[in-house]
Structures are given as C-alpha cells and as structure tokens.
Amino acid sequence: DTEVTQTPKHLVMGMTNKKSLKCEQHMGHRAMYWYKQKAKKPPELMFVYSYEKLSINESVPSRFSPECPNSSLLNLHLHALQPEDSALYLCASSSQAGLDEQFFGPGTRLTVL
Amino acid sequence: EDQVTQSPEALRLQEGESSSLNCSYTVSGLRGLFWYRQDPGKGPEFLFTLYSAGEEKEKERLKATLTKKESFLHITAPKPEDSATYLCAARFGNEKLTFGTGTRLTIIP
Numbered sequence: 001d002t003e004v005t006q007t008p009k010h011l012v013m014g015m016t017n018k019k020s021l022k023c024e025q026h027m028g029h030r031a032m033y034w035y036k037q038k039a040k041k042p043p044e045l046m047f048v049y050s051y052e053k054l055s056i057n058e059s060v061p062s063r064f065s066p067e068c069p070n071s072s073l074l075n076l077h078l079h080a081l082q083p084e085d086s087a088l089y090l091c092a093s094s095s096q097a098g099l100d101e102q103f104f105g106p107g108t109r110l111t112v113l
Numbered sequence: 114e115d116q117v118t119q120s121p122e123a124l125r126l127q128e129g130e131s132s133s134l135n136c137s138y139t140v141s142g143l144r145g146l147f148w149y150r151q152d153p154g155k156g157p158e159f160l161f162t163l164y165s166a167g168e169e170k171e172k173e174r175l176k177a178t179l180t181k182k183e184s185f186l187h188i189t190a191p192k193p194e195d196s197a198t199y200l201c202a203a204r205f206g207n208e209k210l211t212f213g214t215g216t217r218l219t220i221i222p
Contacts, residue, residue, distance in 0.1 A: 004156075006156075031208070041214070042200060042202075042212035042213065042214055042215055043157065043200075043212055045209055045210070048208050048209075050208065055208060056208055056209065088154070090156050090157075092156075097208040098144075098204070098207060098208040100145075100162070101145075101147055101159050101162050102147075102159070102210065103159055104149075104156035104157045104158070104159070105156050106155055106156045107154070107155065107156045109154065
C-alpha cells in the first residue's frame, strides 16, 4: 500500500476560523512532510517531521502549526489565515527523511475568504 | 544555491509523437533525482528515482535518464492520457527536495 490519505479534500474558511488538515500513511514511513502549492507553481516545503520530531521549519508563519501525534499521522492546524494562504496543501511521506522518494497524498484545496 | 530548471515550460504533441523533457540541475552534491507526474488539482504521483549518471529507468511509455548535469524524461508514442504536468526534483544532501517548475504536457488526439 503506497497510499497517503488527506482530509478534507476541500476546505473553505474565514480569516477568524480555526481548522485542521489531517494526513495519514500506513507504509511504515518515518518521515512526513507538509507542502504548499499555488496554481502553476511547484510544491513549496513547509515542514518536515522525522521520527515524529520537527526537523525542518521553512520559516512558515505561526498561523500554521504542525503536529505529529504518531508515526502514521500528521496534522496542520490553521488559525487566522489570510486570503493569500489559499492553495493546495500536500502531505507526503518517505521511509526516512533525506532518503528515498516521497509519496504524496491527493491534497486539500484550501480557500480562505 | 541549489537549482533545478525544467524545459520546455509547455509542450503540445500529437498522439504518437515522441519527445523528451529536460531537467538540468546544479552539478555539485546531487543525492537523487526524482520525476513526478501531476494531474490538475491532485498530488504529484511518483514515477522514477535516479541516483547516478548513466542510470535509466522505464515505465510503460516513459523512460528517465540521468547524466552528470541533467535528466531527460523520454515519452514514446504518447497517448492523450499522458497529458499532465511533469515535475522533476533533486536532493542535494539534506532532507529537502528542490523542485523544478514543471513541464505541462498536452497530447492531442
């Protein structure tokens, strides 16, 4: 099973809302990633978790808060977002950080009003 | 600064017309070159990993090759369902992937 799942598929939120994106993998991978992708642009790395510890934070604004409850789950908590944060948010996993290919989920399409 | 550059930005081919997509990268410190396919509104789908110059990988109508400074994705006799954006990404020795801007491929029936 090489599947990474993400929920929800679509999310519309106001600038004062708090919401969470969820990601799950059952491949036994020990590294998980959050990316942001704007239209017609490549994915931009936001966070890397390796063995459930945050190992890379690409200077992402504090209104994005990642959480890795266990090796299979990754959350992205959203608070006080701006309209420019509207994008496709992608989760990925790999066997270990810095090794091997990353497998991506289908993404969550986020719209901030 | 580590860089990955893809060309062309967009490519339109007739069904059955073979061609190649290019991905060039910063020469020093490459630890892996990855190709992905991405359909609109979906996550990238992993295609190939290449690690050393001279390496080749094939899958159906696609073949990826790697030299010391660039990678090619060759598509042979493409079909309309091969239409997608093809992304290459490189790892330069840390946990990050550096993505190119992609090639939007359209196959016309």
